[in-house]
Amino acid sequence: MILRGNGFCPGHITGFFSIHDSGKDLLRIGSRGAGVNISLGALCLAAVEPPGDTTEPMELKVNIKGGGSFESNEKLYRDVLTALLPDSGMGWKVSLR
Numbered sequence: 001m002i003l004r005g006n007g008f009c010p011g012h013i014t015g016f017f018s019i020h021d022s023g024k025d026l027l028r029i030g031s032r033g034a035g036v037n038i039s040l041g042a043l044c045l046a047a048v049e050p051p052g053d054t055t056e057p058m059e060l061k062v063n064i065k066g067g068g069s070f071e072s073n074e075k076l077y078r079d080v081l082t083a084l085l086p087d088s089g090m091g092w093k094v095s096l097r
Contacts, residue, residue: 002049010041044096051091058082058089063097 017033060077077096082089 002047004045004047006043006045008041008043011038012036013038047095048085049093051087051093054087054091056091058085058091059093061095063095065097 012035014033014035016035017031019031021029023029058078058081060074060081062074062077077094078089081092081094085092
């Protein structure tokens with residue numbers, strides 16, 4: 001069984017932006033800014049297939065629009081998937097586009 005999901009993040013045009021990182025109170029540091037959201041944005045489609053064998057490493061494929069497919073060993077993707085999937089992602093097949 002292949003599980004599928006998707007997410008959309010709208011685009012944003014920043015009018016102004018400032019960083020505030022000198023304080024010690026975490027509730028008072030970060031950034032401030034304003035701008036407008038636009039309907040264009042980024043869409044991510046994900047498909048995951050549960051493992052048949054949890055001794056195999058996770059298989060991860062990423063397809064970037066305009067960039068084609070490539071086998072990905074990117075640490076960010078692997079770290080997130082390892083945290084989210086059962087058995088640290090062992091044996092799972094994951095496709096992102």
